[in-house]
Amino acid sequence: MTTYDTRAPRRAPARAPRGNPGRRKRLGRIGLNTTAVVVFLFAVFPVYWMVTTAFKSSEQIFTTDFIPFPTDPTLDHVKRVFTEGVAGHSIWRYLLNSSIVAVGTVLVGAVFSLLAATAVARFRFRGRTSFLILLLIVQMVPGEALLIPLFMMVRRAGLYDQLLGLIVVNVAMTLPFAIWMLRTFVAAVPRELEEAAWIDGASRFATFWKVLFPLVAPGLVATSIFSFITAWNEFVFALTLIGDQGSYTMPVALRYFVSQRSVDWGAIMAASTLMTIPVIVFFLLVQRRMVSGLVAGAVKG
Structure with missing residues (x-):
């Protein structure tokens, strides 16, 4: 008498995806945004320094200390x-x-x-x-x-x-x-x-x-x-x-x-x-x- 195996065939285990595409995409986007911000700051910094220097006093202009903003703005140069x-x-x-x-x-x-x-x-x-x-x-x-x-x-x-x-x-x-x-x-x-x-x-x-x-x-x-x-x-x-x-x-x-x-x-x-x-x-x-x-x-x- 012939017998048949009624059990479902075994499936091969699914392989885990190599890496996370969404994560790589987010990291790439973060890298591009960071690069864009760095380039933007590099291009804007001379303009920012020019404008702030126009309103600094002569003492603050020729000082060796880093002064990002004029502590006592003046309009003497503009006048x-x-x-x-x-x-x-x-x-x-x-x-x-x-x-x-x-x-x-x-x-x-x-x-x-x-x-x-x-x-x-x-x-x-x-x-x-x-x-x-x-x-x-x-x-x-x-x-x-x-x-x-x-x-x-x-x-x-x-x-x-x-x-x-x-x-x-x-x-x-x-x-x-x-x-x-x-x-x-x-x-x-x-x-x-x-x-x-x-x-x-x-x-x-x-x-x-x-x-x-x-x-x-x-x-x-x-x-x-x-x-x-x-x-x-x-x-x-x-x-x-x-x-x-x-x-x-x-x-x-x-x-x-x-x-x-x-x-x-x-x-x-x-x-x-x-x-x-x-x-x-x-x-x-x-x-x-x-x-x-x-x-x-x-x-x-």
Whole structure:
């Protein structure tokens, strides 16, 4: 008589998972957050020290003890910057000169970079690849190497000691990066959107202004931020191409607080703090526009 084993087969014991994926993920996130905090503190510390030093007394500035915050805040350095001025001129004049140069660089550079980026991304012409490579090569050349040729060109053009000449030079220095960056934004816009506008009867200019420009606006804002900060903080060309003290920009005016025998650190930090305020305000205003442009571009696309 045949008998059958009715017992259920034995299952192999389940193996314990190697490690805990959730724990590894949390540890990785903690490591990334810690690294981000360290980098943030490393970048913010000079700004924090500049602002706090502007409100410290001279004794606290030159002491060897570490003073994180001014124990007795003072406005003497700020008042001296506003009342005495720099090199015989009011501090507001230098801020106005810097604003003219920075805003002029942004406006002129935005027009030329947008048109050039559209031409490179949308049209095929002889020398297109060489032109793109040339933009990268220009970025590798340090500005100091071009100082003497640019000085001679600006002087022959009759733009020496004028803010317009400084605007032209800043546009030339920021234009390659702006064109290269905007090219990627223009290339990312589908051609079908422009073709649909042409089928509806729109002209090339109407298609560019109503279809392409709103979608490329976020990239234009990003390049404008770069151009503004570069022109606002530029020192070497402003010192070389401007001879009149009344036409100096803020970075050049700050050097008058440094003499052969002493350095007025309180006035330097106060003027530097004042110099950073327009940049922060410009960035906050443009950042809001950039976010709205991104949302509008996503809806239209």
